[in-house]
Amino acid sequence: MENKGSSTKNIEQAQERCYQEWMTLQxxxxxxxxxxxxxRRSQDDPNAVKTLRELTGKIIGDFRDYARKRANLSNRCGSNYYAPSWNTPLENALIWMGGCRPSSFFRLVYALCGSQTEIRLSQFLRNIDGYDHSGGGGASLSxxxxxxxxxxxxxxxxIIDEEEKMTKKISSLQEDAADIPIATVAYSEEHVGEPNSMVDQALDKQEEAMANLLAEADHLRVDTITKIVEILTPTQAADFLLAGKKLHLSMHEWGTVRDHHRRECAIAAGEEDK
Structure with a gap:
């Protein structure tokens, strides 16, 4: 019969596989x-706008599917998603409820609006060939x-209001960890960390609540992206989704590079101390 430690490890591995599949899809x-x-921008393909609409719809579907998979896996061990072992420390330092803040999507829109406007103004002033002086009818976020x-x-x-409500929920949940019966059992036990059925039941309840909050946060993330895309034109929506995916993958790569650099520095420092 599989022991609890082995079962937990298998759950974590399944959660990590789900994440790696998601990154590959990105x-x-x-x-x-x-x-x-x-x-779309070459205007060689008359069906380009239709293609963009279908692709953005497919991508929103990807988000929903991923959220559903995470919800299923978090029911077995929700706490893993609040500081995933498959994330870099940089990513975990920025995490909110198992992922990014939905409000960060708006910051991305505003950043893209500004940067693309600056680029297009520069192109106009330099009279670069191929610049669309007509404005493009929603050809970009500029x-x-x-x-x-x-x-x-x-x-x-x-969305900020919804985030604040959820932040209060997770704060309350964190405070519950110091409540009865966990605190009283921890104080009364002769040896730290001894198995206790009351504590197990309380922690299981915590895990369940954390899983429910993760699902709620994922729903807010998906809903926010969906509503932003509905406001934008197909080309703008594709620009927004592309930037979001590139940022997500880049943060993971930047975190990995920084970790590798820190390890190299630690090894070098250790050799110098010998």
Whole structure:
């Protein structure tokens, strides 16, 4: 019969496999988005806008599927997602409820609006061939309209409010860890960490609550992305999704590089001490 430690390890491995599959899919979608955007901007393909709509819809579906898989796996061990072993320390330092803050999606939109406007202004001033002087009808996030921006700002305020409500929930849950019966059992036990059925039941309840909060946070993340995409044009939405995926993968790679550099420094320092 499989012991509890082995079972927990298997669950963690399944959660990590789910994450690795997700990261592989992100890389695939980046290539597809780049290709679809290139076709749209070259205007060689009359069906390019339709292709972008279908691709963005597929990507939203990816997010929903991933959230569902995480919910299923977190029911068996929810705490793993709050500081995943498969993440780098840099990523875990920035994590909120097992992932990114939904409000960060709006920061990404605002950043892209500013950077793309600056690039296009520079192109215009230098009179680069191929620049679309007409504005492109929503060809990029630099073409975002006042109406679109107003809708995004309203949604941003609502999402921040939802985040604050969820943050209060996780704060309350963390405080419960010092409550009865956990605190009283820990104090009364002669040896630290002895098995106790009351503590196991309390911690199981904590795990369940953490899994429920993760599912709620994932739902908010998916819902936020969906609503932002609905406000944007197909090309703008593809730009936004592409930037988000590239940022996600880049943060993981940057964290990995920094960890590798720290290990090298630690090894070098150890050799110097010999």
């Amino acid at each position: 890389s695939q979608r980046i290539s597809e988005l780049k290709q679809a955007l290139a076709q 073409d975002i309209t006042a109406e679109q921006l107003a809708k995004i700002n309203v949604l941003h305020v609502k």
